[in-house]
Amino acid sequence: MTIPLARPWLGEAEADAARATVLSGWVMQGQKVAEFERQFAGHVGASHACAVSSGTAALVLALKAVGVGHGDVVLTVSHSFIATANAIRACGAEPVFIDIEPAGYNIDPADLARVLGAQCRREGDSLWYERVDELSCLAESPLRTARGPVGRVAAILAVHQMGIPCDIEAIARLAREQGLPWVEDAACAIGSEWQGERIGRPRGDVACFSFHPRKIITTGDGGMIVTNRGDIDEACRRWRQHGMVPATPNSLFETYACTAYNYRLTDIQAAIGLVQLGRLAEIVERRRERVAHYRAQLAGNAFFRIFPEPPGCRCNWQSLPLDFGGTGVDQGKLIHALAADGITVKPGIMNAHGEPPYGGVWQLPESERRRTETILLPLFHDLELADIERVTLALERFVAHV
Ligand SMILES: Cc1ncc(COP(=O)(O)O)c(C=O)c1O
Incomplete structure (x- = not known):
């Protein structure tokens, strides 16, 4: 018999949870999603968790929430599933690729320091990447069409590749020194620990998880954005659902505050996610x-x-x-x-x-x-x-x- 590469642990409990949700008559984002978010935040030790439709959607919203926008660059790795780079482009920005450690699989803090020191210049509060001309020649780069000054370094996006924690201490120090937000691509890292604490207890500004079936727990597709910053959580919640500001007792109807997306997770997926979290x-x-x-x-x-x-x-x-x-x-x-x-x-x-x-x-x-x-x-x-x-x-x- 062929030995497969991977197999998710899905059983009767997940099937029962999905069935019960279907029979409840409420299948879209609702109470199950809220409960999944509550338990997930508790599990990793973050103040907020916002469920979305995929790890890629989580990255897009998290990057936007820390201020990544048109014409910016984000320092990250090429050595990752392509969603890491694509999420940056989806924000209108371009990835600047940092090499990985010679003895590991994660971003090399020494190479990151080299690029920050040798290829970036500071002007006032902002840091600018100096080699944008090279990137602008890429056919799909948003830098080609961005108006105004391009190449502001807007964030660091560090991946915990294959669930192996990156050098969090070194990345946090470099981000702090440069005044840059940093986002953890923790797509693979649910259940991993660094210095006795779970990945997802945010050391950067925000961490993003994936529930693709190749990951440790799955909802079919799905993602989670975790943060201790209320402003990031609020922005992501709005963007995942069309920019909607829900009705209140004083405002009879919901309003739509900004252009946004439908990146919701369903209650059926969240019900499965709750069982998976228990496993x-x-x-x-x-x-x-x-x-x-x-x-x-x-x-x-x-x-x-x-x-x-x-x-x-x-x-x-x-x-x-x-x-x-x-x-x-x-x-x-x-x-x-x-x-x-x-x-x-x-x-x-x-x-x-x-x-x-x-x-x-x-x-x-x-x-x-x-x-x-x-x-x-x-x-x-x-x-x-x-x-x-x-x-x-x-x-x-x-x-x-x-
Ligand atoms: C490191 C990394 N980032 C992002 C993603 C994207 O997650 P998703 O497939 O849930 O969109 C994946 C995996 O699929 C990944 O491995």
Whole structure:
């Protein structure tokens, strides 16, 4: 039997919750969404949580809420699912890609400091990116059509890639020094911890989660914006629902304060999300047990290294990276050999600048290297230990021929 890469933990409890919501007659955003938000905020330790239709929608609203707009740039990584970069463009801004750490998968604070120091200049309260001409040549860049001065550095968007916390302390310090808001792309990171506290207790201005089925908990599609700032929460709530200001006892009808979106989550999805949130601790625990088994099986292998957990972090292992940098292992051949053995894996995390909308101007050696010197291994809550051994044996068989 083929071993899949991932499988969400969905069962009778989720089906019952969805059924009960359907039969209640109220299926759109309502009480279930409010309860999901309340429990989610409590779980991560944030003052506010605002549910939306996807992680991408969460990023778009969060970036807008910290002031990202037309003609701006946002400092982020290319080494992420393309939604990270697309969310910036959806705000009319352009991503400036920072490379990832040589020994990790997250934004490199040293490269971020280099770009802030060598490629940005301060004028009054604002910081300006000096190489906008290079970015304006990209066919889809909003900088091409922006009016007035372009290239204001509006925010930092740091990703906790695969649920591995980024160097929060260093990013927070750089953001503070430069007076920049920072947004956490925590799409993959529900259930991960940094220095004993959950990811999502905002260290930046706002953090965004995804409930896509490849994530730790799922609502089919869905996202959450968490923040301690009431102004950000209020703006996101308005934008997710057409700019609507609800009726009050004094104003009989709702009004529409601004141009906005329909980014709502439904009550059916939230009902499923509530059950999933109840499973979160066990899902993370089961994933961690399976990662420990992979590690034990591959201990001492000269070709393959399961990525070590960074100090001070407790990872949810949303994806499990296997690193073979510097060994001469060919990623394509490895993926095909495993597929022939009925084992589904994926290449390392994509680079947005490797795709047409962002390609042609960036060189990010660490991001590019990690993409091709990593594969993502099968990992899910009920992956059999025997199947893990099947994977590690297949890996060992492969390198016997290298
Ligand atoms: C790092 C990252 N950011 C953003 C997203 C977008 O989330 P969604 O698919 O819920 O829109 C994803 C994943 O899908 C992701 O992995």
